[in-house]
Every structure is written in structure tokens, then in C-alpha cells.
Amino acid sequence: MMISPSDLSVMMLAASDELLLVVDPSNRHIVAANPRAATMLGLTVDELIGRPITDLERSLPDMFYWNEVASGHHQEIALAEGLYARTDGSLLAVEKSIRAIESNGQDWLVIRARDAQARQNVESELEHAMSMLRATLESVAEGILVIDLHGNIGNFNHRFAELWQLPSELLREGDDQVLFDRIWGQCKDSEQVCERFLELREARDSLSFDTLELLDGRVFECRSCPQMWRDQVLGRVFSITDITERMAVQHELADARDKALAASRAKSDFLSQMSHELRTPLNAIIGFAELLQEELGQEQQASLQAITGAGWHLLDLINEVLDLAKVEAGRLTVESKPVELSALLHDCLTLVAPLAERRAVRLAPLAAGQACWVMGDERRLRQVAFNLLSNAIKYNREQGEVSLHLERQANTMTLAVRDTGIGVSAEDQAKLFQPFSRVGSKQKTEEGAGIGLSFTRQLLQLMGGDISLQSEPGRGSVFTVNIPAAEPPRASQPTAAAPMAPAPGTDDITVLYIEDDPVSRLLLTRVFAKQATIRFFTADSGASGIALCEEIHPTLVLSDMNLGDMTGVEILQALRNRPTTCQVPVWALSANAMPSDIAEGLSAGFERYLTKPVDVAALLNAIRSWATSQPGTEFDI
Known part of the structure; x- marks a missing residue:
């Protein structure tokens, strides 16, 4: 007996992905089938129609069921497992339901079945994916916490529980608030950390980065980002990293750097001090040797030249040591x-x-x-x-x-x-x-x-x-x-020399030397004593030098940079602050010969910075050149 599709609404499922059969309970023959059934069983629809259902079903529960149908029972089955024989001899495991319907006064049984293996495969794949996801979550070094939009804990890994030292019995209870109280209580500023958590829970789209200090001395790095599904925010994911060792290493490196910088400064200070201490006696050795060369006879000239040469050689060695130290410290600069x-x-x-x-x-x-x-x-x-x-x-x-x-x-x-x-x-x-x-x-x-x-x-x-x-x-x-190698520079156009100001008479030169080292004062006193056109005065302290400057109104002041009562810069500032001495040119003459010393002196306002040991002839020539030139004109010494 054939059944019309119009009589059975179930036949509208002809394109379904489920097996669909309509069985006449009176003789248990198939009266209708959908293409999916034919495909799953390896038959055509025409081959299925008129075939006894008992030829296809092979499980014992199926046989018992159709025996009951033959006895007049039309029991409905919501979900059951069964086996269907396929034309190739294999058995198809299915999950099926059987429902009785009535059409045109006739009872029919409608069987709907789904390939059980496909579902099992999907479930297996899903289970595998979930296992891999969980394994990944557990394998990361960070502690992971996932919360929903209401702040409830959705998931966390063992590393998170380990970092926060959460006991297993507490985890089994599953009370989120108790867990959070346990976590906040371990932080130094628990109230601030709790407020930050509530703030992030409300800021759904934002990223965060925080550093947490714990009461036991550990330091955690906490990052968080929204948990997204497509364009929808589901919650927030927190990542916790223990950075205690890293912070300790950073502190050690910082301490090592500070110690290295301190050692470098100490080295520079030592070199500067040694340079100063060596230059001061060299100033006397070279200076007096040059003076004696002018006073003693020919027999002593060779000895004096040896003394002078040895002095300048020692100065070269000092300069070489300082230059080498600057190279090693990376502070020596060269022009190009x-x-x-x-x-x-x-x-x-x-x-x-x-x-x-x-x-x-x-x-x-x-x-x-x-x-x-x-x-x-x-x-x-x-x-x-x-x-x-x-x-x-x-x-x-x-x-x-x-x-x-x-x-x-x-x-x-x-x-x-x-x-x-x-x-x-x-x-x-x-x-x-x-x-x-x-x-x-x-x-x-x-x-x-x-x-x-x-x-x-x-x-x-x-x-x-x-x-x-x-x-x-x-x-x-x-x-x-x-x-x-380089190419020759282009020749520049000569510029006109600035007109020279009328030269003052050299007999108007008065030089004041402020120096607390008696040997250095004696040397320049001897030097300037031979200069009939230059009046020379000395002062052994900063205070006496300032007072003498106001009294004699010198043409030029030479000042040491380190006196017992004042520094050279303080002397310069004191002279600049007095109306009677504010215009007096001041030159530095010091054994502080480091480039930083010279730069500091020039930036403080000294017109020139001369270093010891002083070249006597060059000093005298520089003073004469300065005295006979425009104010502000510079000369190499």
C-alpha cells in the first residue's frame, strides 16, 4: 500500500539530514522514505518502499519492538539505539525515535534516525578540543583566571591556585567570594586591589597591566583583557605572573650599575685630584727651571734643560693617563x-x-x-x-x-x-x-x-x-x-679683519694673582718682577684678594680655583657683584685641568682658563696680546 506525501506532513522532511521512514504497523512494511534514508542504507527510495522494516533492523530491541507492534501495541519511543543493515553488509548504528501518527483514518509509525557514529565523532572531537584547551591552560607558566560579566569565576588553572596558595578544600567549596577574600587578603594594599578588580569588571573593553605586592614579599604582574566571542564580551581573562626573581635581578643590576657609576665617579675624582696634585709641584719645577735658565751660566743650561724636559715629560704622561681613562670610560670625543x-x-x-x-x-x-x-x-x-x-x-x-x-x-x-x-x-x-x-x-x-x-x-x-x-x-x-681619506675642503672667501681698537699702553697693566699656594705665588712674583711694564700683586686668600681688587683696581685678575676660604667661582661672583670690580677681566689659573673643570670654569664666566704647569712665556705673551687688542678678542696660549 502506497501512502501519499500530502497525507503525511512528515514527508516534508525529505531534504532532512536524518533517516526518515514511514511504516504500516499492520504489516510492518515501509510505505515512505526520504532520500537521506536511501543514502544512509545504500538503497534507492523505490527499493525501500514495500520492504519489511524487519529486514533492515538488526538489534534485539528492534526485533522485540516489532514483535510488540505485530501484537497490536503502538508504543512510541523518544530515543533509542538501533542497528540497520546496509546493502554492503555493514551495520549502521543509529539513534532513533518512533512516533505514531494518524492520517485519513489510518495509523502509521514514523521512524526518525541519526547516524550515531557521526554524533559520537562530533562529541569525541569536542571532548578532544576541550581536553587540549584544558591542557594548554594548565601548561602555561602564568596563572589564568576567567570571570563572567558579573564577576563570578568561570575557570582557572592550577597555576593560579598555586600562586595564590588556595587550599583544595576551599576550591571544592566553590564559594567565589571566599576565594576572592583569600586573594585580596594576601596583597599589601588589599582595599586598593579589590577596587581595581571591580573597576576592571565594569570596564569591559579595556586592557590592564598592574603590579601587585604581596605581604610575603612576592611581586606579581597582573594583565587582563576582555574575553570575546565574535564581537560580544563574555567576561574577562586575568593572567598572573610571579616576577619576584626578575625584580630581584633588576634591583641587583640597578645596584651594580649604581656601584659601577660610583666607582667611575670615584676614578674620575681620583684622576682629577691626582692631576691637580701633580700639576701643582710641576708648576714650580718647570717654572723655576725656566727662570734659572735665564739667570745661570752656560754650564748649568744642560742640567736645567734636563729638569725642564723631565717636567714636561711628566706632564705628557699625566695627560696620556687622563686621556686613556676617558677613552675607557667612553667620554673622549674627537672631531671629524x-x-x-x-x-x-x-x-x-x-x-x-x-x-x-x-x-x-x-x-x-x-x-x-x-x-x-x-x-x-x-x-x-x-x-x-x-x-x-x-x-x-x-x-x-x-x-x-x-x-x-x-x-x-x-x-x-x-x-x-x-x-x-x-x-x-x-x-x-x-x-x-x-x-x-x-x-x-x-x-x-x-x-x-x-x-x-x-x-x-x-x-x-x-x-x-x-x-x-x-x-x-x-x-x-x-x-x-x-x-x-677625505676630499680637500672648498676654499672659503677671506673675511675682512675687524678694526683694532687703540692699544692701551702696556705700562698701564696691573695684574692681581689670587693664590693660596706660596710656591706658585713666589714663581709668578719672580716672573713678573722681570717685566718692568707690568705691576704685579698677590693675595693668599679669596677674601683678601677681593679687598685688594677694590683697592688697586687691577687691569687683570688671575685666580686659582681652589683656595682655603673660597672657590674661584665664588671669587668671580663676588667681584661681579661689586660695582667697582664688576668690569675687571678674570682669568682662571688652576691645576684642575680636566675638561669638565675647564668647561665649568668658562661657563661660570671666566674669560680664559689656564692650566698648571703654566708656560711662562706663553702666559706673558697672552697678557700682552690681550692688553693690546680689543676686549673680548681671544688668543691661543
Whole structure:
């Protein structure tokens, strides 16, 4: 018997993804089927219609059910498991429901079934996904807490419970408020932390970052963000990280940095103090030696020249130590501008010529040619050249030779300094550029601190260059310097010199020297005593110097920077604040010779800053030049 689709509304489910069969309970034959049923069972719809349902169902509960139907019972089944035989011999596990309906006075049984394996697969996949999500949540190093929009705890991992030391019995109770009270109570500022939590619960779209300090000394980093599903906020996710060790390391690093800075400052202060303490006696040694050269006979000249030379050599060593310290501290700066290297080398050859003559070493002339321009600091390049030339002379042999060779290669200028001296062994070459390292037997008989070559290399590296050595004992050495080449600068248009003001008479010069060191006062007193056109006065303290300045109205004041009662800056300010002395030029003359000291002095208002030991001739020339020039004109001393 066929059933019309119009008689059964269930047939509207022909496109459903469920198996749908209509069975005549009187004979248990299938009277209608949907395409999905045919597909699931491996038959066509026509093949299903008219087939006994008992040919298809294979489970014992199915057989018992249809036996009951045959006896006249039309029991409805809400959900049951069953098996269907497929044409390929396999069995299809299903979940099914059976419902009785009436149409046109006829009873029918409608079977709806779903592939149970598909559901099981979906459930298995869902369970696997949830397991993976949970495993991921438990594997992270941070403690994770998820709350809903009302502040109720939705989820958390074991790390969160571990960080906040939440006991298991408390977790089993599941009382959110008790848990939160336990958490807030561990924080130093529990009220503020609780208020922050309530604030974040209301600020649904915001991100947060907070640092929590606990009563037991631990420090937590707390981040949170909204929990989103598509464009809907479901709650908030908190991530807690224990940063106690990191903070401890940061504090240790900060302490180490502060100690390093303190050590660096102490080193700088020590070098500055040592420079001051060494320069003050050197001022007397060099100054009086120069005065004695003018007073004593020819027999004593050689001795006085040795004293003066030794004094200036000690000053060079002091400057080298200070420069090396600045390089190591990263505070030494160099200029970068075009420098004509061949002219600079000619000047250096002239300076070392007396040393070469005394050592019986021949200086080969630098071949005349076109100008050789490099990019660097002229003063520092002069130090480099002078150091290499003096070393080549000192460690040469009698009747030896020193020669220079310049060559440009692409963007690099190469300077080779060659000598015919004692040479350096391969073992000693590795030590030669280390600070305070002196190698070879002749080093012990020559003056030096062993820092020249180390400082030379560091200077060159600051200017973008470097230095290397090729040497063989007994056959001499070649130091090769590489420095970036430069193009000649464009010639600038000459500017007209400013007109000179009428020069005051030099017999109008009155100099006041404020200095508490008696030896330094005695030295300049002896120096200026020979200058008939300069009146010279001294004061041994800041207070007496200020009073004397108001009394004699000097043309120029020279002031030390550290007196017993006042600093040089305080003396300068006191003179500037008095109407009778506010216009008097004040020069600093101090053993404080660090660049920072000089910069501080000039910024305080000193017109010039001279350092000890003072070059007597240069000082006198500077005063004469200043006195005969316009106010404010600067001269090199």
C-alpha cells in the first residue's frame, strides 16, 4: 500500500539530514522514505518502499519492538539505539525515535534516525578540543583566571591556585567570594586591589597591566583583557605572573650599575685630584727651571734643560693617563673634519728632529707631492704621529733611519712609519697595544708609561681607523696606520679683519694673582718682577684678594680655583657683584685641568682658563696680546 506525501506532513522532511521512514504497523512494511534514508542504507527510495522494516533492523530491541507492534501495541519511543543493515553488509548504528501518527483514518509509525557514529565523532572531537584547551591552560607558566560579566569565576588553572596558595578544600567549596577574600587578603594594599578588580569588571573593553605586592614579599604582574566571542564580551581573562626573581635581578643590576657609576665617579675624582696634585709641584719645577735658565751660566743650561724636559715629560704622561681613562670610560670625543696629513707630518718631523739628532738617527724627508687629506681630529692625529715618530727614534739603533710613506687606497689613507731599530718579537707584539705594557729589554732604559700605543690605537679607532705592526727582532718595525681619506675642503672667501681698537699702553697693566699656594705665588712674583711694564700683586686668600681688587683696581685678575676660604667661582661672583670690580677681566689659573673643570670654569664666566704647569712665556705673551687688542678678542696660549 502506497501512502501519499500530502497525507503525511512528515514527508516534508525529505531534504532532512536524518533517516526518515514511514511504516504500516499492520504489516510492518515501509510505505515512505526520504532520500537521506536511501543514502544512509545504500538503497534507492523505490527499493525501500514495500520492504519489511524487519529486514533492515538488526538489534534485539528492534526485533522485540516489532514483535510488540505485530501484537497490536503502538508504543512510541523518544530515543533509542538501533542497528540497520546496509546493502554492503555493514551495520549502521543509529539513534532513533518512533512516533505514531494518524492520517485519513489510518495509523502509521514514523521512524526518525541519526547516524550515531557521526554524533559520537562530533562529541569525541569536542571532548578532544576541550581536553587540549584544558591542557594548554594548565601548561602555561602564568596563572589564568576567567570571570563572567558579573564577576563570578568561570575557570582557572592550577597555576593560579598555586600562586595564590588556595587550599583544595576551599576550591571544592566553590564559594567565589571566599576565594576572592583569600586573594585580596594576601596583597599589601588589599582595599586598593579589590577596587581595581571591580573597576576592571565594569570596564569591559579595556586592557590592564598592574603590579601587585604581596605581604610575603612576592611581586606579581597582573594583565587582563576582555574575553570575546565574535564581537560580544563574555567576561574577562586575568593572567598572573610571579616576577619576584626578575625584580630581584633588576634591583641587583640597578645596584651594580649604581656601584659601577660610583666607582667611575670615584676614578674620575681620583684622576682629577691626582692631576691637580701633580700639576701643582710641576708648576714650580718647570717654572723655576725656566727662570734659572735665564739667570745661570752656560754650564748649568744642560742640567736645567734636563729638569725642564723631565717636567714636561711628566706632564705628557699625566695627560696620556687622563686621556686613556676617558677613552675607557667612553667620554673622549674627537672631531671629524678634513685634515691635510702631509703638512701635519712635516710639523711633527720638525718637532722630533732634536731627539733624532741626539740619538744619531736619520729622519728621511717626507716625499713632496700632492696634499693628502684625511677625515679626523687634527690634534689627535698629531698625537698619533708624534708618538709613532718618537717611538721609532727611541727604539732605533745609532745611525739608524726613520722613514714615512703615504699612500691612498680607495677611501683609505695609509701611513707607514718604518724604522731600522731593535724590532719586536712575535710573542711581544700581542702585548704591545695593551695599556701599561712595556716589552723588550730596551723598554726598561727608555722613558714612558707603556700607554702610548694603546692610546694611539684607541684614538685611531675613534676616528674610524686602526693601526697594525709588522716587525722582526733586529731588523726594525713598520707601524701601518689606516685612516679614512677625505676630499680637500672648498676654499672659503677671506673675511675682512675687524678694526683694532687703540692699544692701551702696556705700562698701564696691573695684574692681581689670587693664590693660596706660596710656591706658585713666589714663581709668578719672580716672573713678573722681570717685566718692568707690568705691576704685579698677590693675595693668599679669596677674601683678601677681593679687598685688594677694590683697592688697586687691577687691569687683570688671575685666580686659582681652589683656595682655603673660597672657590674661584665664588671669587668671580663676588667681584661681579661689586660695582667697582664688576668690569675687571678674570682669568682662571688652576691645576684642575680636566675638561669638565675647564668647561665649568668658562661657563661660570671666566674669560680664559689656564692650566698648571703654566708656560711662562706663553702666559706673558697672552697678557700682552690681550692688553693690546680689543676686549673680548681671544688668543691661543
